[in-house]
Amino acid sequence: MQTVTPVWVGNRGTIKDYPNFSAAQDASTIRNAIKGAGTDEKALISILTARSNAQRQLIAKEYRAITGKELKDDLKGDLSGNFERVMVSLVMTPALFDAKQLRKTMKGAGTKEHALIEILASRTSKQIKEIAQAYYTAYGKNLSDDIRSDTHGDFENALLILAEGGRDENPKVDGQLAKKDAQVLYNAGEKKWGTDENAFIQILCLRSPPQLKLTFEEYKNNSGKSIEDSIAGEMSGHLEDLLLAIVKCVNNTPAFLAEKLHRALKGAGTDELTLTRIMVSRSEIDLLDIRTEYKKLTGHSLYSAIQSDTCGDYEATLLKICGGED
Numbered sequence: 001m002q003t004v005t006p007v008w009v010g011n012r013g014t015i016k017d018y019p020n021f022s023a024a025q026d027a028s029t030i031r032n033a034i035k036g037a038g039t040d041e042k043a044l045i046s047i048l049t050a051r052s053n054a055q056r057q058l059i060a061k062e063y064r065a066i067t068g069k070e071l072k073d074d075l076k077g078d079l080s081g082n083f084e085r086v087m088v089s090l091v092m093t094p095a096l097f098d099a100k101q102l103r104k105t106m107k108g109a110g111t112k113e114h115a116l117i118e119i120l121a122s123r124t125s126k127q128i129k130e131i132a133q134a135y136y137t138a139y140g141k142n143l144s145d146d147i148r149s150d151t152h153g154d155f156e157n158a159l160l161i162l163a164e165g166g167r168d169e170n171p172k173v174d175g176q177l178a179k180k181d182a183q184v185l186y187n188a189g190e191k192k193w194g195t196d197e198n199a200f201i202q203i204l205c206l207r208s209p210p211q212l213k214l215t216f217e218e219y220k221n222n223s224g225k226s227i228e229d230s231i232a233g234e235m236s237g238h239l240e241d242l243l244l245a246i247v248k249c250v251n252n253t254p255a256f257l258a259e260k261l262h263r264a265l266k267g268a269g270t271d272e273l274t275l276t277r278i279m280v281s282r283s284e285i286d287l288l289d290i291r292t293e294y295k296k297l298t299g300h301s302l303y304s305a306i307q308s309d310t311c312g313d314y315e316a317t318l319l320k321i322c323g324g325e326d
Contacts, residue, residue: 004054007126008094012254013284014291014323017052026051027062030071039078041313048090049320052284056091082272082314089280098123099135101277102143106150113151113238115274118260120162121245122253128165154197155238161205168208178211182218185230190223195234204246212250254289257282258297261290265305275310279321291326301326 026047033040063071075087105112135143147159181203188199216227231243248256264271294302303325306318
């Protein structure tokens with residue numbers, strides 16, 4: 001059985017372990033909800049959105065024991081559309097869910113860079129190592145090899161460094177190193193004709209978030225410009241998008257993801273893939289903070305945006321994951 005390690009659980013999620021949990025009882029209720037003529041969607045939603053991912057893995061194991069079938073396969077066979085996708089997402093481990101999202105961004109025609117950037121910029125090194133392992137287990141290929149065959153140039157180099165999970169995670173900061181890195185970044189960009197992209201990539205993809213925060217402050221003191229303004233002025237294309245995403249995540253990951261949700265929800269059509277991905281993947285990490293940032297950014301709650309932009313069982317599921325009105 002796949003297990004969920006603590007690297008996927010934060011203290012600002014909307015979904016927690018369910019008290020008095022019984023995997024056998026839940027599996028039996030789900031089986032009854034699925035078998036027969038009609039599906040009891042309400043029963044499925046009420047169980048799967050109110051159990052932690054670790055508990056859902058235990059339900060899936062019990063389900064296999066009593067039915068001889070995989071829960072995710074039965075959900076796929078019984079449900080459809082966005083509702084099916086969100087329910088199947090909930091029963092995958094977080095590492096496998098991210099691995100599948102990355103695979104989707106790369107296979108088929110055209111690479112969906114925005115999803116690739118969002119995942120690799122916002123996950124920790126430990127999470128990325130688990131994603132790479134899940135990717136290999138699911139597809140028999142290395143994540144790095146697929147990135148290589150689907151991207152190129154400096155953008156590819158930066159993604160490969162991130163995909164190795166080599167970012168320093170030491171919470172201690174080094175003031176001297178921050179000064180030195182700030183100077184290296186200044187020399188690599190603002191100070192010279194042309195940009196040394198590699199210097200930006202090495203520092204932004206390998207230093208710890210607290211270290212980078214200090215480096216960005218030093219950079220502003222040195223150059224009088226924010227690192228974002230320099231990147232936007234010096235870079236272009238997907239590399240610019242990736243480096244700006246890293247800066248945003250270093251400063252405030254929930255705000256970065258709130259902005260992504262706002263983009264997914266505003267305008268003519270809803271980007272359900274992004275909406276599902278962020279709601280599911282952050283539900284046990286920092287969705288409470290994302291809700292706060294969303295309201296700060298847009299002036300209205302994430303809950304109300306989901307209500308006005310989605311419908312049916314899909315809406316009901318997302319509202320449960322969202323966990324409340326702000």
